[in-house]
Amino acid sequence: MKYLVAEPDEALDPGVRADLLDTWVAATNAGGAVGYTAPAPVDAIAENLDGALGRVAAGLDLLGVLHNGERYVGMGMLVTRAGALQQHWRTVLRVMVHPEHQGNGAGRILMEGLRGSAVDLGLEQLQLTIRDGLGLDKFYGPLGYRIVGRHPRAVRVAPGDYRDEVMLVQDL
Numbered sequence: 475m476k477y478l479v480a481e482p483d484e485a486l487d488p489g490v491r492a493d494l495l496d497t498w499v500a501a502t503n504a505g506g507a508v509g510y511t512a513p514a515p516v517d518a519i520a521e522n523l524d525g526a527l528g529r530v531a532a533g534l535d536l537l538g539v540l541h542n543g544e545r546y547v548g549m550g551m552l553v554t555r556a557g558a559l560q561q562h563w564r565t566v567l568r569v570m571v572h573p574e575h576q577g578n579g580a581g582r583i584l585m586e587g588l589r590g591s592a593v594d595l596g597l598e599q600l601q602l603t604i605r606d607g608l609g610l611d612k613f614y615g616p617l618g619y620r621i622v623g624r625h626p627r628a629v630r631v632a633p634g635d636y637r638d639e640v641m642l643v644q645d646l
Contacts, residue, residue, distance in 0.1 A: 497549065
């Protein structure tokens, strides 16, 4: 498994898009906290992915991907903040690994790659949010992230099923 930074023109490659769409749909259907719930709304995910890839192609955001030697099987983004006073940090967004490749350190490779990319950019801090109730803090904690806030009931995964959104930060 290899971490790579997608160049802006690679973000528009149909093969990259197809692999990442497959990963996002599979992660959603496996119960991953990646913005949607199963069954995966493929059209909505495709629209969201296209917007994200467009920001990468425009040079606004960084796309880190995992390649298993055959195809792209994971992704994560460093999203730029609009304000001039926030240029020293990025939001980590859309972190996911295809379910077929989870449990073997792929997520750690992806997160360490994104951290290295952030250091290369001269950033001082990374921020991300997670959906509470899935144990994701146990994954991010050993990677150097600490909980700095909680938005109670911010995520409604189904009628009557609310989860807190938890904010984590890592100093670089």
